[in-house]
Amino acid sequence: AQTVTQSQPEMSVQEAETVTLSCTYDTSENNYYLFWYKQPPSRQMILVIRQEAYKQQNATENRFSVNFQKAAKSFSLKISDSQLGDTAMYFCAFMALGNTPLVFGKGTRLSVIA
């Protein structure tokens, strides 16, 4: 069974600064997907960024980028130029091939401070 661990329950960052959220996972699969989802307060979960395990290049979406270390089973999220609207719970998630159910970590609550 796959597991996802987020070791930072809460983090804060100053507006315009950079913050990195950590995630490690455990799996015996060789091909899979990793995701970061954002859940703003009282709002629905939205996808921030995804990474295919067979791709060596780290995914980037505007201010969001990942550091994917397959051998170490590590998948961190870097948010550059943090904005107040980035305040949310961030969940790291694993998915095996075939659109199987997601396995989520417990989340990191990020607060962006003005």
Next chain:
Amino acid sequence: DTGVSQDPRHKITKRGQNVTFRCDPISEHNRLYWYRQTLGQGPEFLTYFQNEAQLEKSRLLSDRFSAERPKGSFSTLEIQRTEQGDSAMYLCASSSTPGLADPSGSYNEQFFGPGTRLTVL
């Protein structure tokens, strides 16, 4: 609005009562997932469907829980004889199956609804 919708958004019930939630997925998505999220935790998988077939059920889904997707479109999740431990946010998500054309261009993404928050008194 072509996103995933859930109804009701909030439900307060007394212990022992039955409740039913509904999820309407994105119309072209044939997979539908139910997750449960308790306070301060990440979502946990409950069950999922491909069209009308229920493909997998989690051990979290006790005998008091039943889910259906009778016509392969909307789905219902029923909890019988609710307990206080059932209080949680119930999330629905939908996706396409790999290999099928998806107008959104991201066929592996699961799109989430706003959730139904259940409070059992």
